Amino acid sequence: MDPFSEIVHFNYTPKLVFFIFTSAFLSFFVNISIYLLIGKTSALTYNIFGHTKSVCILIAHFVVFKSPLSWKQIFGILLTLAGVFKYTQLKLQKENKPNTPLPTVDKGTLKD
Secondary structure (H helix, E strand, O other), X not given: OOHHHHHHOOOOOHHHHHHHHHHHHHHHHHHHHHHHHHHHOOHHHHHHHHHHHHHHHHHHHHHHXXXXXXXXXXXXXXXXXXXXXXXXXXXXXXXXXXXXXXXOOOHHHOOO
């Protein structure tokens, strides 16, 4: 039996259909949030956000499932957090820097 006919003839329960549509609904809004995040910030900020999410997933996996973290994972988490904090610090410094106005040239002093 080919994969398409397996999908068509699969026994879909109401609970399974609910989970499929819920997953699709949530995925749609994840994509909308990504679009809004990149539109308001930058692609780099989105990338930093993605790495922060990965760190949260690793830590949650450690806390919930009591699974041990390897030294590589611990080093990666610390390195990622250091990068996120430094990026945030630089971003905030740039936003708090006063904007100096550009020098203007008076049209009356220009010679043709």
